[in-house]
Amino acid sequence: MAHQFVDSSAISSSPGPVADAQRLVILDILRGFALWGILLMNIEWFNRPVSEIGQWDESQQGLSLAAGWFVRLFIEGKFYTLFSLLFGMGFAIMLRHGKATGRDYFAWFSRRLTVLFLFGLLHLVFLWSGDILHSYAMAGFILLGMVWLFDKGYLQDLHRPHNQLRVALWWLGAPSVLLLLAALLFSTQDTGNQHEQDWQYEQAVEARAKLLMSGATPMPVDENSTELSEPELLELDARLRAEELKQNALELEQEIQALGQGTFLQASAFRLQQATAEFPFSLINILLAIFPLFLLGYALQGSGMIENYQRYSRVWKLLCCGGIGIGLPLSLWALILMQAPRFELDSWLGAVAYSLYYLSQYVLSAGYLGGLLWLCSQPRWLARLSGLAAMGKMALTHYLTHSLVLSLLFFGYGLGWYGQVDRAWQLLIALALLICQLLISPWWLTYFQFGPLEWLWRCLTYKAWQPFRRLKPKMD
Template sequence: MMQVSQEDESVIPTPQLQPLDKHKRVDALDILRGLALVGILLMNIEWFNRAIISLGAHDTTLTGIDHAVGWLIRCFVEGKFYKLFALIFGMGFAVMLLRAKEVGRPFGAWFIRRMVVLLIIGLAHMIFLWGGDILHDYAIAGLLLLAWVSYKKTEDPKAYLKLALMWLMIPIFIVSVGASIFGMFFSEPKYQEMWQNELDIFTVVEQQLENNVEIIPPTNKITEDLDPISAETSSVMPSDEEIREITIADTLEQRKELLADIAEEDAAFMKGNYWEATKYRFSFTGFMLMFAPVMSLVVLMPIFILGFWLVVTEKITKHQEHHSFFKVLTRVGLGIGIPLNIASILIIQHPATAISGVLQGVGQMIFYVGQYLLSAGYLGLVICALNKQKWQKFFSAFSPMGQMALTNYLMHSVILTSIFYGYAGGQYGEISRAPQMLIVLAIIVAQIFLSKWWLNRYRFGPMEWLWRSLTYKKMQTMKL
């Protein structure tokens, strides 16, 4: 997830390579990386204080300023900044590949080692610190990106852009086709009937959960009627009432299982010692890894290719010459992305959405599209600001933080687990959303100053040094 600094080229034991001059560094990438860390921390801090198993679910207990903060974070931060990081990953990959070609250095084996080391770091992070790690997803997607670059049949940058955009449109196309079919075949009476049925089932399930009613399994008669084998010898089809009972029982069981999973995670991080928490994280790692291939292939890969395209077209490396492009990106991304995100969150958090599967699907799809547009708008906004002298000094403060992105990302987990988890500060579930923002502010300010202090004395952050040393299979020079 974190990009290699261009100064890396000076430490590779190859006589062809020379230290890069300061002006050759792509400062925009470091600044973007530092700003993305701020957004990621704003998003992640909630999930050090709540069960990750319910990731993405809105906390309905929030009120007042806590609700306002939670709503704003979900609307303007959630899902936007890890996508921005993915874009930066693709940019960094392209920079490293092009630099390797310039000096005639083999790239594939070196980059594979780099991703394998990142995967190991990510898994260690997920097991020993925090279960919400995303480094392993970036490592897997990075290997896929290398495979794509190795076998791509064209050098035309326009083809990269078309491929990435088409790739991103696949989920939208599939959902749109399904929604169109639904809209064509569900008339108003059918829709009313479906809504009433969903409402009835939701009401019964909520009442039974409130009363802590035990799940009543379906009767043998209903089970036999639904069994395809017994159906061969029985012409009796289950009635609507019997199907309703089965649906209620299944829904109630699923809800209770989710509540039990949340309670198990809460107990591991509220009451357990470090060993108990680590055992839970180890078991949770298997659950998270099931989603890694889909996350890497469906979400990250097309964004990586977009980042690759931004570099090979020199739009990011010479962004001053492409100001009009980023200006349009800002206007379109923010102009459309902000209304879409606001609309989607209003739909998703409406009480009716908890009942209606259709509303859930509509809200989530609008949110999905809005995330990409707003991420693009943020990118354009920052680059446009960097093209103006008065903003350069402000944003340059985030550059050292971005150069030490891996170290700073992992330090977020060290700091926040020390505050929230039961084996340390014991504040799990105790600090609400608004005060969490003060913690974020303190961490970001500290990391801005500490990163600058560190890089005035050393060439890399501590974890960046470890990553490079393992990648190059040689201890790297640390001091300037």
């Protein structure tokens, strides 16, 4: 490939997007690679309720069960992490480009993030409630605010890339590590017999709650009494659990009805309602996961390690071997714990499993990043993987195209495949769509400078009509 690095001396001083000659092609390759994993994970949630994310599909068997294990072990959460890192890296490049042009970077990047937020909001309401773009936009505003503070002379210690790396890694790892330590500490405070008794009690509550849901006659309990027997306490806990299960089942049925059988307007109204209810949890995810990943990507780009990635091939090889060598066993261990009979009712076991699983996502994602950078630092592998660059250059268009195509295949206002396609066939559909995009992308970029949505994003960001078609070379 002709352009592997960004030459800061070559950055144009004229307003407008980063030119082809100024693009860091390795980022486009990484984006193209990330798109594959994102679709292989996301397609399941066009066929199942998004509210069940993180839960196993117990109906899968044979090849479909194997496909589910494959996605959860190798893909789920790992490519989302990689894509977030890449956003932070791209932020750093565009910010440097904006400063070099002499424009007010805060104003134009605020417009860029605002447009991204609107894209995400439209995507969330009219196509798919699993949208990540609006969260990226909000996390981007936090990162933009941090850079603005740097320029005003604040947070100078954090201005250094190595300090940003340290803070980002602690920010990412601390919640999972603290949860894991708390769960382990709790387990040491609880005797084996007591823990066994607690689990048996939870089993009894769950069984009684399911009986109540199926129409069993409630046992009379004087709820005003201060001295209740153990059976009476169990009955009260079972009633609460039954109400919780009924509410969950009702919400699940509403989602299935709206998406699997509803009209476009009904599905859109449901997605808007769901997004509003989930907004507080989105903010938590932005603060605990997305922003520190942006900061980590910003720091990696600022350190020069990505721009000059070929100089660090040994580092990338070590990161690849360490990340995959540690991340895969962690992920497998966590998934095995999640399959344990006690997992649903044992809060200590659940805390351990989820902590290990989230940590494995970061570690394995680092292994994937290191592996791809290590391969691309070798000319023969760079040539082999260069086909991903065209996909990566059109990442926004491809990401939203995934949702458009899959919503028309699965939802009730389309072909109505919702809930009818097993996991193995889902992966085949995703692979077919990705191969089409892999083939179409270089053809499209032969005639156009950007993907259609990338072009629209730039026009709205710069408040000017950007060139779209490529000029045909003159014939001698």
